Amino acid sequence: MISEAGLSFNLIQTERHNHARELVQGLSLSEWDGIVTVSGDGLLYEVLNGLLERPDWEEAVKTPVGILPCGSGNALAGAVNQHGGFEPALGIDLLLNCSLLLCRGGSHPLDLLSVTLASGSRCFSFLSVAWGFVSDVDIQSERFRALGSARFTLGTVLGLATLHTYRGRLSYLPAMVEPASPAPAHGLPRAKSELTLAPGPAPPVAHSPLHRSVSDLPLPLPQPALTSPGSPEPLPILSLNGGGPELAGDWGGAGDAPLSPDPLLPSPPGSPKAAQLSPITEGASEMPAPSGLPAPTPVARVAISAGGPPDHLLPPLGTPLPPGWVTMEGDFVLILAISPSHLGADLVAAPHARFDDGLVHLCWVRGGISRAALLRLFLAMERGSHFSLGCPQLGYAAARAFRLEPLTPRGVLTVDGEQVEYGPLQAQVHPGLGTLLTGPSGCPGREP
Numbered sequence: 001m002i003s004e005a006g007l008s009f010n011l012i013q014t015e016r017h018n019h020a021r022e023l024v025q026g027l028s029l030s031e032w033d034g035i036v037t038v039s040g041d042g043l044l045y046e047v048l049n050g051l052l053e054r055p056d057w058e059e060a061v062k063t064p065v066g067i068l069p070c071g072s073g074n075a076l077a078g079a080v081n082q083h084g085g086f087e088p089a090l091g092i093d094l095l096l097n098c099s100l101l102l103c104r105g106g107s108h109p110l111d112l113l114s115v116t117l118a119s120g121s122r123c124f125s126f127l128s129v130a131w132g133f134v135s136d137v138d139i140q141s142e143r144f145r146a147l148g149s150a151r152f153t154l155g156t157v158l159g160l161a162t163l164h165t166y167r168g169r170l171s172y173l174p175a176m177v178e179p180a181s182p183a184p185a186h187g188l189p190r191a192k193s194e195l196t197l198a199p200g201p202a203p204p205v206a207h208s209p210l211h212r213s214v215s216d217l218p219l220p221l222p223q224p225a226l227t228s229p230g231s232p233e234p235l236p237i238l239s240l241n242g243g244g245p246e247l248a249g250d251w252g253g254a255g256d257a258p259l260s261p262d263p264l265l266p267s268p269p270g271s272p273k274a275a276q277l278s279p280i281t282e283g284a285s286e287m288p289a290p291s292g293l294p295a296p297t298p299v300a301r302v303a304i305s306a307g308g309p310p311d312h313l314l315p316p317l318g319t320p321l322p323p324g325w326v327t328m329e330g331d332f333v334l335i336l337a338i339s340p341s342h343l344g345a346d347l348v349a350a351p352h353a354r355f356d357d358g359l360v361h362l363c364w365v366r367g368g369i370s371r372a373a374l375l376r377l378f379l380a381m382e383r384g385s386h387f388s389l390g391c392p393q394l395g396y397a398a399a400r401a402f403r404l405e406p407l408t409p410r411g412v413l414t415v416d417g418e419q420v421e422y423g424p425l426q427a428q429v430h431p432g433l434g435t436l437l438t439g440p441s442g443c444p445g446r447e448p
Contacts, residue, residue: 001096005103009036014043021050024060034064034437036102040071041127045416048112048434052124057307064107066437069094069345073417075127076436078342083108083355085442090345101439108441109356109432111339114311115415118423124308126434127416128343129427131404132166132334133365133374135414163333163374165367167407170335171327172399173313173428175359313401313428321403329407331367333374333393337402337427338363341384348384355438358431362397369393401428 002009014020024035024047037043044067051060069077077098081089084101113125128134315321336349338361343349350361365374373391380386387396403426406413413420 001099001103007103018046020046021053024050025054029060029063032063034066034107036066036068036437038068038070040069041067041073041075041417042071044076044126045418048126049124052307054307061112061308061433062435064435064437065110066102068098068102073343074345075342075347076340078345078347079340079353079355080436080438081345082341082348083441084439088346094345102437104439106438106440107435108438110434110436111356111358112430112433113337113339113360113427114308114430115420115425115427116311116314116317117421117425118317119421120317121421122308123415123420124433125339125415125427127339128349128414129337129404129425130334130414131168131336131406131411132332133163134334134336134343135412135419136164139412139414139419163371165331165333166411167330168332168335169327169329169405169407170332170362170364170402171321171325171405172362172397172402173325175398175400309430309433311401311428314403314426317403317424317426325403326397333365333367333369334363335404336363337361337399337404339429343381347378347381349381351384351387355436356432358429359398359400360402360427360429362395362399362402364395365391366393366395399429402426 012023014023020037020043027035035047037047044065047065048061051057051063051065054060067074067077067080074094077094078088080101081094081097084097086097089097110126113129114122115125115129116122321327336343338349339353339359340355341348341350341353349363353359353361365377369377369391373393377386377389377391377394380389386394403424404413405424406422411422413422413425
């Protein structure tokens, strides 16, 4: 499809962790119109952080970036698919939709979240910061990566069986204007046949045409990799085909004891996520780090970024917050800070979110919810209808910045699905800092 659209490209396969980060730091960006990863969300995380580590980061971060989904979760691709007007899709259908949107051209400003960790290191997120159930499932399901997206289904079942709550403190700077109340997005009806390639000729490119595959490039052969992790997998996360049986009982847990804090939940061994594929990088599988202390290996994944804009809304970690912030403390099953609408290709965590709304969408589930009720929330999230269920433990706030302080000794924190050091962190939104290749937006009932 890309060749037929007349797009010139160079395809490079990544050989190791952080290879994509190194590649984008050395690129002559003026020769290229954009960078596209053929991967899950992890490789785009490397690309964006690599751009922000360049001396010319202010210009570099404006380089349009795109994603063709070949990972397990494919959250950003799910949001792009929705933005393009397609019905929800998984696996090869999602890949085809995103490929078509890429060929049609068009970009959108992309909010980025700068995240400061306890050690003082800073990284940039385009997707989410998670603590509790979501991050537990994400990291603990790494051992099932060969199952593709089905790893999350299995990980969720296991996570529900051993569900924990965590004591913590969440503070946030509320948005000046609250967005519309979270509600499911209705009407995303666009058949693939309704979106066609633009008939006009492709504009001339400034760089040499390089219609080359990875076999044409002088790269060493990658290490043997499992084929399953990189292949699109149609199994949905927690999917019962959008239907699922009604779960009996109250939110508080009929037939299911409310959860209590568990301060002794061990951190899983560091098993950093493998970036799978990409046209600036199509990645070989990473070997899991040897087990040992829970924090050191994941910490190594986080860039200490010298670039990027200053965080003018945030005081230093450990110092009091300025007036106007809201603070809550208690027992939580999960806390999620998300920028786009999707947490997975078929998990719509913030259905009203936009790529450039200048907000971080905070969602949390307090302790006391039953396992059945939590499962019901995630089943409803497939349709983005979880906020309409009336669950008293589910909370939401739109914010410009936030601070998360875990008060439980051990746990798992993730940024864009990558495990980071455990401890207090804070973040703020930088509106429209990046640029995302989305293709044209889809308006149901109107021709593009």
